[in-house]
Structures are given as C-alpha cells and as structure tokens.
Amino acid sequence: MPKAVGIDLGTTNSVIAVMEGGRPEVIVNAEGARTTPSVVAYKGDERLVGQIARRQAALNPQATLFEVKRFIGRRWDEVSEEAARSPFKVKEGPGGSVRIEVGGKDVAPEQVSAEVLRKLVSDASAKLGEKIKDVVITVPAYFDNSQREATRQAGEIAGLNVLRVINEPTAAALAYGLERKGNETVLVFDLGGGTFDVTILELGDGVFEVKSTSGDTHLGGADFDQRIVNWLSDEFKKEHNFDLRKDPQALQRLIEAAEKAKIELSNASDTTISLPFITFDPETRTPLHLERTLSRAKFEELTGDLLKRVREPVQRALSDAKLDASKIDEVILVGGSTRIPAVKRIVKELTGKEPNESVNPDEAVALGAAVQAGIIQGDSSLGDIVLVDVTPLTMGVEVKGGMIAPMITRNTTVPAKKTEIYTTAENNQPGVEINVLQGERPMAADNKSLGRFKLEGIPPMRAGQPQIEVTFDIDANGILHVTAKEKTSGKEASIRIENTTTLDKGDVDRMVREAEQNAEADRQRREKVEKRNALDSLRVQALQQIEENEGAGQGAKDKLKAAADAAEEAIRQDDDSKIADAQKALEEELRTFMTAAQSQQAAPQGSEGAAGTRAEDDVIDADFKPAE
Template identity: 85%
Template sequence: MPKAVGIDLGTTNSVIAVMEGGKPEVIVNAEGGRTTPSVVAYKGEERLVGQIAKRQAALNPKATLYEVKRFIGRRWDEVKEEAARSPFTVKEGPSGSVRIEVNGQDLAPEQVSAEVLRKLVADASAKVGTGIKDVVITVPAYFDNSQREATRQAGEIAGLNVLRVINEPTAAALAYGLERKGNETVLVFDLGGGTFDVTILELGEGVFEVRSTAGDTHLGGADFDHRIVDWLAGEFQKEHNFDLRKDPQALQRLIESAERAKIELSSATETTLSLPFITFDPETRTPLHLERTLSRAKFEELIGDLLKRVREPVQQALRDAKLSPNDINEVILVGGSTRVPSVKRIVKDIVGKEPNESVNPDEAVALGAAVQAGIITGDANLGDIVLVDVTPLTLGVEVKGGMVAPLITRNTTVPAKKTEVFTTAENNQPGVEINVVQGERPMTVDNKSLGRFKLEGIPPMPAGRPQIEVTFDIDANGILHVTAKEKSSGKESSIRIENTTTLDKSEVERMVREAEQNAAADKARREKIEKRNNLDSLRVQALQQIEESQAEQSLKDRVKAVTDEVEGAIAGDDDAQIADVQKRLEEALRELMQAGSGQDQGQGAQAQGKTQPDDVIDADFKPAD
C-alpha cells in the first residue's frame, strides 16, 4: 500500500519521514543522510539537488540556488534585502512577484522548491519500496496565505498530492507529545535557517490544541551567517580596499565559511576562518588570502540586534494565549539555529526554565508531519489524535477610508468560517471591488493585500441599501476562500486567494509538465552515465583478472583486446555500442575466470590465488534503480 509521508521543507535543510509501526521514522536519502540540503544547482542540462549541489556551489555560484524558501509566495518589495545578498540573481517578476534568473531562464521559487521535494520523495520511494504521492508539507506558523498557497503549489509541480499544509511548531509538538499521556502546556520555539516561530499548545488525552502563535518570517540562522559574512568582508575591505561581496564566487565561499563558523561556535569559544586565494589583487594579480579568528563573544556582538528580535514573538504568544511564563510546563527547541548558546540563554531568561532538548531539532518537524499524514490516512496505530491549529494573522477586507474590517482575527482556530454584511458607499453603485488583506494594522496600506475580486450586477439602489454578505472560509491548510453575495439579487462572486505572487493554474500545469519532462531527461542522462561507469568498472576488473589469472596468454590477450575498446565506447554516444562491448567483455571475462579457476584446481594445494572474484558479473545483473 502506498505510504503518506511528512516533509519539512526547510530553508537550509529538508527532511522526510514516514510512520512505521505506529512511530514516525526519518527516511535517509540516497546519499545516506538524514537531512537533505535545500540546494538546487543548474549545471548545463543537469539539475543537481541536495549535497551534490551544495558541494559545487563555490564553483557555480550564479546557478546554485539556496534559501529559496525566503522568496516563496512573497512580493519583490518584501525581499529586496535578501535578494541583494545572494550570489545568484533574484529579480522582480510579473505583477511584483519574485523570479530567480539562471542561465537566461526565469524560475519561480515554487519551481526550485519542487526540485527539492521531488528529490526527497524519489529517494524515499526507493527506500520504502513503493511510489509515494501523498504528502503533508510543513510551513512556518507565521507564513501568510500566499506563502502557504505557494508551498502547496510547489508540491503540485513536483507531482505530489498535498494532503495538508501544517505549521512547523505544531508538527514538532506532535512529535514531542505522541507518547505522552499527561496534560501539558508546551511552548515550541522554532528558529530555523530562514524563519522564526513561537507556538503555545495544550497537550492532553490525544488532543493537540494550539493556543497562540507568533513569529518573524525574516529572521533565521541565515541572518546570523550573513552578519559573519559582512564582518569578514568589512575586515578584508579595510585591508585590501576590495569588497568580496561583489564577487559571486568569493561571496559564496564567505557564506559557506560563515555557516561553518556559526556551527563550530555552538561548542567552541572561538574558531578560525581561513579562505586562501579568496581573490586576486586587481593591480598586481597576486593572490589574496583571508584568515580571521572569531570568538563566540564577538559573534554574539555581531548578532546582538537579531537576538533582541527573538524576544517579542515569545512575549506576544504568551499575551495572546493569556498565559504567564509560569504556566508553561515545557519549552521545546526546534530548528538548527536553536543550538546557538545565546539563543538558549534568551529562551531560559524569558520563560524561566531550561529548554527541553529531548527532540532532535533538525528532525522533529518532519516526524510530526509524518504523524499528521498518519492521522489523515487513518493509521490504525495512532489511536484518536486530534490536532487543533490556528490562523497566524488577521484576515479582513478594505472598507471606505482605507481602513481594514477584520473578519477572522489571528489565533482563531482553523478551519474557520465567518460572514459579515457590508454595503455600498455611492447611490446606484453597480458593483464593488473587494480587497482581501492580511495583517494586524488598522490601515490597509500597512498590511498585505492577498487579492482582489469584483462583485458586479448590483441593482440600482441608494447608498447603504444593498446587503453584501462577505464570507471568509479558511481551510485546515490555512488557505482562504472568499465569497461575496448581494442578497436582493442573488448576485455572487468568489475567489480562492491566490496572491499575484503565486502562480495561476495554467502556470502550475506548465511547470508540472516541465518538471516531468526534466525528470525523464535527468533519469535518461543518469542511466547513460551509469552504463558508462559500469562498463569502466568492468574494464578495471578485467585488467586485474588478466594480471592475476593463470590462464593461457592467448585468452588473456583476447580479453585485453576487448578492454581496449572500452575507452572509445565510453567516449561515444552510442548506447548500443556500450551494450555490445559490455556483453563481449563479460563473456570474455567469465571465460578467463573459468579457465583460471580450472587451472588452479589442477594445481591442488600449490595454488594460493583467488578461485572466484569478489563480485560475480552476470549479464542479467544491474544496479538497483
């Protein structure tokens, strides 16, 4: 039976997990790792994803994309700062959206994220032995409607059936509380690579009820890294009058070094950043090197203002839940950036207790998503688990004077539905335009517009007479549907909020087709390479057998003659030639091994060499897909 899985689509790393025997388990990727870097590289016609993409980033900085989660579902004017510090080209797309330029092609962030999802699911399918289509994907609790919709679209582009989009802290709480029976109030502190969330939940008797959530979607470990980058680049510029941030290759090396330094400073009090040949002197062309020692104290100084920003969402979540720090039973740390010692100190200072570190901060979200996938698909071993989540931000409509009329306030339990009646501002007004907004400010201009739609055909009536019912319906994914209806005429209009920053249906369908075509092309290229690698491995084994075998020289010469054909076959583009050479080499090698084995047996106890190779090559044998 096909499995449903949970996916933590992270800014820095992603994880996939599945329910096995009533417990969530992380599925390792093809490289044997439990986490997969959320990195995609475009190299010629190839797409590289994960660790292999990350390894070549310094040599291919303009076409190696990472931290793309920071751009998904966002408007260009929201991400200019992040875009400016990327080695690759991030620019404004249609209708104020975000696009990433690679090799002359403009890519939507959803397309890039789909490549990561496709890699995760392909590797997991190979491990569990069955194709995977059904997924639960997590998002930061403070993601707005368009970011959630864009994440769901990334899953569609990857060819997946997205069962649910759930909040990351809520997923982590599911992983933490799965086997706990008592009643607890838990604060989940989730500081990942690109986003920060705080969620307070009540756990008890199989019910996971979110009380409040708050956060900052512009704060994460990547911001810590870039403070180190700016410090290093500033120090180098003072010494050599050259800004390394203007050189994409040098910038990529700075970012990688900064990330390593941040990780090392979680356990050490100082670290050395050494980058030989970081650039060349523009006048003399002599190589320039960068080496600096960074102490933990200096690092904490560099990120001091970022650490201050951690406090307000925690305090906001407590206020919204109407709780004091003393009411919190456990604090769960989620996200790799919670390993930074100063972050742990701040959490302890605010809540007044040591954080609970019983869950793996890198894996808890994916494990919880797997639990949610099990709940949706009716996993018999889960019992009666109920997840009650909330919407992170207030949803409303614009009214006269540019004000916002809220319909669903933040921290309302989802799914939720609310109807309010509005009217016209002018006599005989034939229609109204409804601007759906999200945010906490009283004026529309200070919030985010999620989309607009028109209700037309209102009968001529004096201002204030028409009764226009506006209904907000937010589903379990946190995605909004809005309907407007004029009561006397029955005229109705609706919109499924797909912000202009997300993709319309035709674009998603096109990207799905492109992704499928690219997947087929990538598979064909991989198979082509594997055939050549297998043939070359066979050649090496044959040469070794020629050296070791006691068979007649004429037979060894015949095998050697076939090995001499291998190099030409590998260099060519003829798969039929590859197959022919491999078949003849396998047959000749088998004959050589049998002849050598027979001669060894005739020599009795005097023969001390191998009578059989370590790997028996058979014409019907091939590596597993």
C-alpha cells in the same frame, strides 16, 4: 495502500519521515544522510539537488540556489533586501512576484522547492520499496496565505498529493507529545534557517490544541550568518580596498565559512576563519587570502539586534494565550539555530525554564508531520489524536477610508468560516472591488494584500441598499478562500483574483509538465551514467583477471585485453550504442577467458620423467640425520 509521509521543507535542510510500527521514523536519503540540503544547482539541462549541489556551489554560485524558502509566496518589495545579498540573481517577476534568473531562464521559487521535494520523495520511495504520492508538508506558523498556497503548489509541481499543510511548531509538538499522557502547557521555540516561530499549545488526552502563535518570517540562521559575512567583508575591505560581496564566487565561500563558524561557536569560545586565495589584487593580480579569528563574544555583539528580535514574539504569544511564563510546563527548542548559546540564554530568561532538548531540533518537525500523515491515513497505532491549530494573522477587507475591517482575527481556531454583509458607498454603483488583507495594522496600506476580488453586475441601487455577502473560509491548511454575492437582487457574480504572488493554474500545470519532462530526462541521464559505470567496472575486473591468471594462454589474454581496450574507447566516446556493444563483447570474452583459466588450473601436473627423481627426494629435513 502506499504510506503517506511527512516532510519538513526547510530553508537550509529538509527532512522526510514516515510512521513505522506506531512510531515516526526519519528516512535516510540516497547518500545515507538523515537531512538533505535544500539546495538546487542548474548545470545546463541537468539539475543537482542536495549535498551534491551544495558541494559545487563555490564553483557555480550564480546557478546554485539555496534558502529559496525565503522567497516562496512573497512579493518582490518584501524580499528585495534579502535578494541583494544572494550570489544568484533574484529579480521582480509578473505581478510583483519573485523570480530567480538561471541560465537565461526565470524560475519561480515554487519550482526550486519542487526539485527538493522530488529528491526527498524519490529517495524515500526507493528506501520503502513503494512509490510515495501522499504527503504532509510543514510551513512556519507565521507563513501567510500566499506562502502557504505557494508551498502547496510546490508539492503539486513535484507531482505529489498534498494532504495537509501543517505548522512547523505544531508538528514538533506532535513529535514531542506523542507518548506523553499527562496534561502540559508547552511553548515551542522554533528558530530555523530562515524563519522564527513561537507557538503555545496545551497537550492532554490525545488533544493538541494551539492557544497562540507568533513569529518573524524575516529572522533565521541565515541572518546570523550574514552578520559574519558582512564583518569579514568589511574587515577585508579595510585592508585591501575590495568588497568581496561583489564577487559571486567569493561571496559563496564567505556564506559557507560563516555558517561553519556559527556552528563551531556553539561549542567553542572562538574559531578561525581561513579562506586562502579568496580573490586577486586587481592591480598586481597576486592572490589575496582571508584569515580572521571570531570569538563568541564578538559574534554575539554582531548579532545583538537579531537576538533582541526573538524576544517580542515570545511575549506576544504569551499575551495572546493569556498566560504567564510561569504557567509554561516545558519549552521545546526546534530548528538548528536554537543551538546558539545566546539564544538558549534568552529563552531561559524569558520563560524561567531550562529548555527541553529531548527532541532532535533538526528532525522533530518532520517526525510530527509523519504523525499528522498517519492520523489522516487512519493509522490505528496512533489512537484518537486531535490536532487543533490556529491562523497566525488577522484577515479582513478594506473599507471606505482605507481602513481594514477584520473578518477572522489572529489565533482563531482553524478551520474557520465567517460571513459579513457590506454595501456600496455611491448611488448606482455597478460593482465593488474587495481588497483581501492580512495583518495586524489598522490601515489597509500597512497590511499585506492577498488579492483583489471584483464583484460586478450589481443592479442600479441607492448607496447603502445593496447587500454584499462576503465569506472568508480558512481550511485546515490555513489557506483562505473568499466568496462574494449580492443578496438583494439574488444575483451571484463571479470573483476574479488579481495581483497575487502565487502561480495561476496555467503556470502550475505548465510547471508540472516541465517537472515530469525533467524527471524523465534525469532518469535517462542516470541510466546512461549507470551503464558507463557498469562497463568501466567490468573493464577493471577483466584487467584484474588477466593479472591474476598467469597460467592462462597468451591468446586468451590478448583477446580479453582487446575487449577491455574497446570498452575504454566506447566510454571515452560516450556513445550509447558502442557502450552496449562493448558491454556484450567484454562479457563474452571474460566468460571465455575464465572458462579457459579454470580448465588450465584443473589439468593434472606431469612428472619430471621416468629417469628422473622427484624433487622431494633430494630435500633433506634439517631436523633429520643418519644414525651413528
């Protein structure tokens, strides 16, 4: 049975892991790296994913997509500010959803994430020697229903069977607590590239029980980077009266430099940002350069409001768990942005404890997801592990007066199911519209609408007489399913979902087909490149043999050189049939040449002639002289 894997689908980087010998292990990608940049580049019909996509971003900024996790499952009005600062074009899609324009086509964030997932699984399949199909994918604990469903759809588009969607901090706690036997209360502080989560868990006797979770899905390392970008742009504008943020190539270089500077400031008190030829003077066309020194103190000044925002979710999580900070046994840091010294200081200040850094912040989430995958597959080495998670946000329905009537409150253990009875507000009302909401505000308009369900065909009755049974059912993935029926008449009505940001079944099926077609096209392109490279390697080998075998006959050399030249021409013309013919011809000529060369080396050497003397006879040893 093929193994199931765990995937941390990150904003900045993604990681894949598997259970091996009772322990979770990270699977390196094709480039030999343990993390894969969550970057996808479109170059014509070709798609580049990971480090190769990241390397060409500065030259292809409008078709190199990164940090797409910030848009997945979101509505346009939620992300318009983040969209404005991207070098690529993010715009409003159908039903208020988000789309990214690349090469004249609109792609959904789910499609981009599917490319990253496909790359991870393809590389891992090659390493493990078996085709991977079953996966556990992690999401931020504070992801809402639409974002969770969109992440699952990304897995489906990639051709994967998503066994479970698991919260990132919970996964990190699984990785941390796998081999611990005592009882502990753990706070997981997860500040990644695009999102921030705080989760409090109780660990003991194989049970991982989430007590509370809180967070901010608009706060992450990318926001810290953006403050550096804005500072550099503003400083440059003061000096040259030109806004670098309006130039996609310059903006891409600024984003890359800002991330690098942020990382360097985790270990140094200051860093120099140097970007030569960042743009040209619009009047004189002379090149302009950017060079600034950024100190850690200045960086903390630029990000002061962001640092304040990490405090409230920690305090809210403690309050919801009904715990004092002194009751926390360990604080686990997850996510690359927790390496920022100011963040570590705040964590220590809020909890009174030095953070535990025994887990790798970049890999812990994927390792925990692999543990969850092993649990689902019944891995006997894991013993009896029970994972009890919670829903991050309150879910309810809109009632008369524009209020929200909570059905399932935040931090309720999942899976969860709740049924409530509602009725009509007017006489002879033929139907009702059920607006499903998620959020903590009392007014419906201030919360996120997950969808509007229409229940129609209610028989004529007085107001208040119909009995409309609404059921909320949250599965283990934290994904909500809603049903409704009218009880008094015994009539059940169908429910139609409208105005949701996730893709409908038709869109998903179409994207799956497109992904399969692209995968086949990518395979063909890869095979073509491999054939070209194989022929070129053989050509170089043939030329080396001509040089190394000086004793071979000139005729054999000429024939092999001609075959090598024909191979070079076939590669230049990029013709598949000519490449195949040239490969065959060059292999034959090389075999013939090597046989002739080996025969020449094995032939006996003749004497100098009967009348001559051997050369050795004329040589006098310097240490030898006749006796006196």
